[in-house]
Amino acid sequence: MSKLQSVRGMQDVLPGDSARWRWVEDRVADVLDRFGYRQIRMPLLEDTRLFARGVGETSDIVEKEMYTFDDRGGDSVTLRPEGTAGCVRVCEQHGLLYNQTQRLWYRGPMFRYERPQKGRYRQFEQIGVECFGLAGPDIDFELLQLTAELWRVLGVDQAVRLELNTLGTSEARSAWRGALVDYLRPFEAELDEDSRRRLERNPLRIFDSKVERTREIIAGAPTFDHWLDADSRAHFEHLQERLAGAGIAAVINPMLVRGLDYYSRTVFEWTTEALGAQGTVCGGGRYDGLVELLGGRPTPGIGFAMGIDRLLLLAQACASLPEDIDRAVDAYLVPMEDAASGAAFELAGHLRSALPRLRVQVHCGGGKVKARMKR
Ligand code: ATP
Ligand code: MG
Secondary structure: OOOOOOOOOOOOOOHHHHHHHHHHHHHHHHHHHHOOOEEOOOOOEEEHHHHHHHOOOOOHHHHHHOEEEEOOOOOEEEEOOOOHHHHHHHHHHOOOOOOOOEEEEEEEEEEOOOOOEOOEOOEEEEEEEEEEOOOOHHHHHHHHHHHHHHHHHHOOHHHEEEEEEEOOOHHHHHHHHHHHHHHHHHHHHHOOHHHHHHHHHOHHHHHHOOOHHHHHHHHOOOOHHHHOOHHHHHHHHHHHHHHHHOOOOEEEOOOOOOOOOOOEEEEEEEEEOOOOOOOEEEEEEEOOOHHHHOOOOOOOEEEEEEEHHHHHHHHHHOOOOOOOOOOOOOEEEOOOOHHHHHHHHHHHHHHHHHOOOOOEEEOOOOOOHHHHHHO
16 A cells, blocks of 8 residues: 555644744734734534635635535535635624624634645635624724734734725626726637636636736726725725824735625735745735625624735744744753652652743653763
8 A cells, every 4th residue: 555645735734843833823813812802713614605605606715726525414515715704604603793893813724725836735724803893994904003013023024015905885896897897808818718707707806817918918907996986985095094104004906806705895915025926925805795695784894814824934034933943842851860750750840830931841761871861
């Protein structure tokens, strides 16, 4: 029998690296605590219909990236490809949205059947944040302030930049959509295959294409600005003023539409040049229609998710992790002979209570003095 290997696109995190993961995750969790956000824990497996409806039938995720199968009872279930739809499901199921506001976060693995490469895996880690019940631009600002604080704490703030756009209301977007299709139709033959298909189903998504010729064509397309509704414009301007006031630099990118179907108004991405093609470390936006789409009362929402795999790569590229991060032990107690072993364990116990941050280990496995010292 051939040797068993991990499934393609799935990573093993070995002991030295797991310390790096925890360094990132603990720092992020700490910032979220300081902003008063509360963690939820969700199942990895959800009813497939949640994503079909909540992420959108025409999104890349639903069209070609999901791990979907029938369980033994014949129900179609899916390994979660993202957290927002599941988070809305949790909130609805447990009555967390009615007459309340929520600021929530979660973390854990997401699953997407993509082509694996550096910074892109089939199982990857996200930390996601979602806020419900707040319609104004103040919460948009708070989320961006929170992310800016994260980059500072992780020591990557010099390597990332904020890209920002607004997608207005769904009415404004459908007006734009018509103009977009009119512009793109003459180029139809030159578009890549995915984009040709999207021309009918969801032309906005063509902005998300990574194919060069398609990107050239779309660069000349009519931008949304002309169709943007007045309320969304005021919302967006307010947000930009707050950001400027706080010294958070943002680049307005009219091409930024984001991959998921449910966004409205504010959308943003934090990108870096330090990771090659996989340059987006965090993305999110407002999704005021999603809760209703999934069967709840109309409830404004906004959130983002960041890829911890990419953030860790970035923190390493910025050399911001402590040098001794993969050292497991600060003090190693070596009894010179087996008879002293009991005393060594007792001493280790005292050290651990007196110095809770000190990592203490007692030599196990016997051996000659020289071998013990060498260990
Ligand atoms: P991309 O354009 O890189 O495919 P996306 O728009 O599909 O990203 P989101 O759904 O917004 O990504 O997920 C939020 C973040 O999760 C991304 O910005 C990225 O950092 C991370 N991420 C997404 N897909 C992967 C993956 N396959 N492997 C590692 N990280 C990922
Ligand atoms: Mg993607």
